[in-house]
Amino acid sequence: MEERVGDAVTKLDRLRDALRAFTAARNWQSFHSPKNLAMALSVEAAELLEVFQWMTEADSRNLDPAARAAASEEIADVLLYLILLSDALDIDAIAAAERKMVANAQKYPVDKARGTSAKYTRL
Amino acid sequence: MEERVGDAVTKLDRLRDALRAFTAARNWQSFHSPKNLAMALSVEAAELLEVFQWMTEADSRNLDPAARAAASEEIADVLLYLILLSDALDIDAIAAAERKMVANAQKYPVDKARGTSAKYTRL
Amino acid sequence: MEERVGDAVTKLDRLRDALRAFTAARNWQSFHSPKNLAMALSVEAAELLEVFQWMTEADSRNLDPAARAAASEEIADVLLYLILLSDALDIDAIAAAERKMVANAQKYPVDKARGTSAKYTRL
Amino acid sequence: MEERVGDAVTKLDRLRDALRAFTAARNWQSFHSPKNLAMALSVEAAELLEVFQWMTEADSRNLDPAARAAASEEIADVLLYLILLSDALDIDAIAAAERKMVANAQKYPVDKARGTSAKYTRL
Numbered sequence: 001m002e003e004r005v006g007d008a009v010t011k012l013d014r015l016r017d018a019l020r021a022f023t024a025a026r027n028w029q030s031f032h033s034p035k036n037l038a039m040a041l042s043v044e045a046a047e048l049l050e051v052f053q054w055m056t057e058a059d060s061r062n063l064d065p066a067a068r069a070a071a072s073e074e075i076a077d078v079l080l081y082l083i084l085l086s087d088a089l090d091i092d093a094i095a096a097a098e099r100k101m102v103a104n105a106q107k108y109p110v111d112k113a114r115g116t117s118a119k120y121t122r123l
Numbered sequence: 124m125e126e127r128v129g130d131a132v133t134k135l136d137r138l139r140d141a142l143r144a145f146t147a148a149r150n151w152q153s154f155h156s157p158k159n160l161a162m163a164l165s166v167e168a169a170e171l172l173e174v175f176q177w178m179t180e181a182d183s184r185n186l187d188p189a190a191r192a193a194a195s196e197e198i199a200d201v202l203l204y205l206i207l208l209s210d211a212l213d214i215d216a217i218a219a220a221e222r223k224m225v226a227n228a229q230k231y232p233v234d235k236a237r238g239t240s241a242k243y244t245r246l
Numbered sequence: 247m248e249e250r251v252g253d254a255v256t257k258l259d260r261l262r263d264a265l266r267a268f269t270a271a272r273n274w275q276s277f278h279s280p281k282n283l284a285m286a287l288s289v290e291a292a293e294l295l296e297v298f299q300w301m302t303e304a305d306s307r308n309l310d311p312a313a314r315a316a317a318s319e320e321i322a323d324v325l326l327y328l329i330l331l332s333d334a335l336d337i338d339a340i341a342a343a344e345r346k347m348v349a350n351a352q353k354y355p356v357d358k359a360r361g362t363s364a365k366y367t368r369l
Numbered sequence: 370m371e372e373r374v375g376d377a378v379t380k381l382d383r384l385r386d387a388l389r390a391f392t393a394a395r396n397w398q399s400f401h402s403p404k405n406l407a408m409a410l411s412v413e414a415a416e417l418l419e420v421f422q423w424m425t426e427a428d429s430r431n432l433d434p435a436a437r438a439a440a441s442e443e444i445a446d447v448l449l450y451l452i453l454l455s456d457a458l459d460i461d462a463i464a465a466a467e468r469k470m471v472a473n474a475q476k477y478p479v480d481k482a483r484g485t486s487a488k489y490t491r492l
Contacts, residue, residue: 027238033180038172045168046415052158060158076219094134096199115150169292257463273484279426284418291414298404306404322465340380342445361396
């Protein structure tokens with residue numbers, strides 16, 4: 001998940017390096033199989049989902065401070081596990097996302113997708 | 124989810140901007156409530172989980188090319204929805220993750236956490 | 247997950263027995279660790295979630311036939327993995343649910359919970 | 370999700386009826402759109418997954434009492450939301466599962482599926 005601008009080490013690089021050091025200091029490498037990290041990522045995504053569970057969509061666009069703080073913390077957890085998993089698999093998440101954006105532009109042409117979510121579904 | 128080194132616009136910034144343009148061109152803003160984006164993120168996290176579902180942990184550390192490509196694509200989807208959701212909530216995911224790293228260091232002191240996952244559980 | 251009325255073997259019993267035979271015939275017991283079954287259950291729950299992902303709540307109350315058929319199939323998958331997991335752990339899901347109903351009645355007293363989802367949240 | 374043996378009202382029927390009364394007494398019907406119930410089901414499935422998150426598969430086959438109690442409670446929650454969602458959609462979960470078993474037997478013939486999880490994957 002490296003992201004370099006010129007030769008600068010970026011904030012994502014620093015998070016990855018901090019996570020490596022954090023894991024090594026606690027000797028947690030054996031727990032961090034990609035299988036387990038994918039489970040942890042999924043659990044954190046569900047904790048993020050839980051914040052919005054009983055809200056209307058309108059309310060989710062106007063969070064009160066407590067809900068906003070909870071969302072922020074769960075977003076952090078999802079990002080941290082995404083960095084850990086990408087690092088464990090040696091996958092560059094940014095580059096993968098850039099490729100996916102290109103694929104999505106072809107999959108959902110503007111003239112056909114405009115204003116309908118039908119293209120999203122696989123039903 | 125901005126990340127700047129000096130004045131440089133970073134790759135995360137560019138992904139966010141590309142997602143904004145992609146969404147606006149298709150008039151999909153109405154679908155992208157935080158509630159819906161959190162659902163989509165959770166669905167993508169589960170598709171990532173599915174890659175590892177029947178593997179042993181050992182196998183998950185040595186993916187064949189097809190599984191690796193599938194994992195890469197799902198990691199991309201998770202990252203894209205995380206950027207969309209962070210942007211919709213105006214939350215800086217990188218800064219939130221940096222704060223969480225500080226909190227985690229206090230929550231799991233090295234001398235108590237070393238080599239045990241017990242600290243992880245909430246049982 | 248047994249459910250007996252008098253001495254009658256129930257439909258849940260029969261599903262459990264059919265799943266045992268199905269698994270044994272394919273020699274899939276080694277894949278069916280509780281850890282893996284919990285992953286599979288979570289993946290199926292997300293596929294069920296996906297059906298409703300871009301719908302409004304109002305639309306989710308009035309599914310078209312295709313969405314209804316998709317929901318039905320994913321509900322089936324969730325139930326089958328729930329039976330498999332309960333059987334693997336020798337947990338009686340019905341009895342556990344009955345106990346949880348008693349606990350919920352105490353946790354959410356009618357006079358305090360009426361018409362608010364506040365009790366649901368943990369924020 | 371009805372299940373009748375002769376004319377007997379079964380335990381699943383009774384759970385469904387208890388959930389209807391529980392919801393009505395708290396005036397929670399407005400929160401219980403199928404979209405929201407599918408979210409809640411997914412969140413509970415993740416809480417169940419969390420129990421097994423850092424365990425080996427072998428350990429997941431031999432739970433200590435605390436983990437077993439946690440798994441039992443989360444299984445209960447998943448079942449309760451599955452009953453609520455099936456009732457909201459007027460889908461008979463047992464019948465849907467019976468149909469799925471027939472479909473699975475055709476999809477995974479014994480002679481081809483024996484001892485391999487390859488049939489499971491969609492890679």
